[in-house]
Amino acid sequence: MSIITRTWRVAALGFALATVAGGALAADYTLSVNTALAQQDPLYKGLEEFKKNVEVRSGGKMAVRLFPGSQLGKDEDVLEQARAGAGVAVVVDGGRLAVFVKEFGVLGGPYLAQGYDGIRKVVTSPMFDQWSDKLRKASGHQVLSFNWWQGERHLLTNKPVKGPEDLAGIRMRTPGAPVWMETIRAMGATPTPMGWSEVYTGLQQKVIDGVEAQHPASFGARLYEVTNRVTKTGHINLITGLVTSAAWFDKLPPEQQTILKEEALKAGDSASRATQASLADFEKQMKEKGVTIEEIDVTPFRKATAPVYEKLGYAELHKDVEKLLQN
Structure with a gap:
């Protein structure tokens, strides 16, 4: 993608987000989160929790806007906007990040781990932290947390x-x-x-x-x-992460960076436990x-x-x- 094309896309996305977000413009920083999930999905409920907690804990300095049903585009398109420095994030699986850092692809491997507790052990490990550091350098993406479990496929x-x-x-x-x-x-x-x-x-x-x-x-x-x-x-065993722009993230004050990462981890755990609890009812x-x-x-x-x-x-x-x- 050319620099001109990328710049145009970022500008167009910025205009769209500003138009849709409305009240978010009053905040010092706004993060727009894109997901393919429907609003009734337990993980989307987790995103709502993330939004609420970030906004309250930041005292209104940080606004989070949620866009279900891939309203901002395909995951790959939003990842590209994040690479270009836009204040966007996306709930994404390791397979789509493997094009930047190969190690992420193993998370989508067959029969890798059992349930949420198994896969969580991987994505909160020092080994995973090394992959995340490589991702920042390779593609300019920042992992907020990668503990958003959607269930076994x-x-x-x-x-x-x-x-x-x-x-x-x-x-x-x-x-x-x-x-x-x-x-x-x-x-x-x-x-x-x-x-x-x-x-x-x-x-x-x-x-x-x-x-x-x-x-x-x-x-x-x-x-x-x-x-x-x-x-x-x-x-x-589908584990996904909340991934944003490293360039955008690095411009935040340290306390806002901490809030985003801590609340993403907490909400990911909450959403994943809710997913666990929902599976029998979905089958019913x-x-x-x-x-x-x-x-x-x-x-x-x-x-x-x-x-x-x-x-x-x-x-x-x-x-x-x-x-x-x-x-």
Whole structure:
């Protein structure tokens, strides 16, 4: 992207944010947070908590504006705006950050850790802090916290799935990051990158045959209307982070920087625990909508996806993460 194009995009975004934010202009600093999540998602509730606590604790000097449903654009576009120094942040997975620092990609690896407590141990470790420092230098992004757990991802289809052989020929929507693509390919399906906002119509129009997602997102997107079966593979433990511009962050007074990081960590924990507590209810509601929730033996999928780490050059890092999880 040329400097002129990037400058134009930042200027255009700045005008849009100023127009939408309105009252935020009274604050000394404004952070606009973009997320693909719907407002009923437990993680979005966490973002609301983050907003409230930052604004109260900063005494009104800091304003946070939330934009659900990717109102500010795709994650990649907002990450680009952050690189250019805009006061924006995005809830994003490690796969999308791996284009800048490869280590982040391992977070989306198959069967990496169990549940929130497992993956949290990784993203609050000194090892992860080193990745975050590399990210600042490589791309100009600042991680506020990376403990926003969205749940384990499962398969949504209109046919029964017991093992990898049942996914042959199935066009499965997944994000376009290499580790996600290779995981779905290893599971037996044909990975098909597609924006989340396009998934419902993609299934409806049979552009894709299935999707892999966590319960809060699939229910929020009403995918129970276009699929009738959830197979609980739990193949990816989806952990995401709140990532902003390092250049913008560095201009803040130290006390405001501390507030943002501490409140992001607190709200991430709160949102993740709420996600944990919500999963059974989401399953109950999906069953009431006519969806079959199927528990299966995931061993064949574990075996099929094990080579993904070596294929993508994560074999040694995977071992390091496993050691961390065992301590």
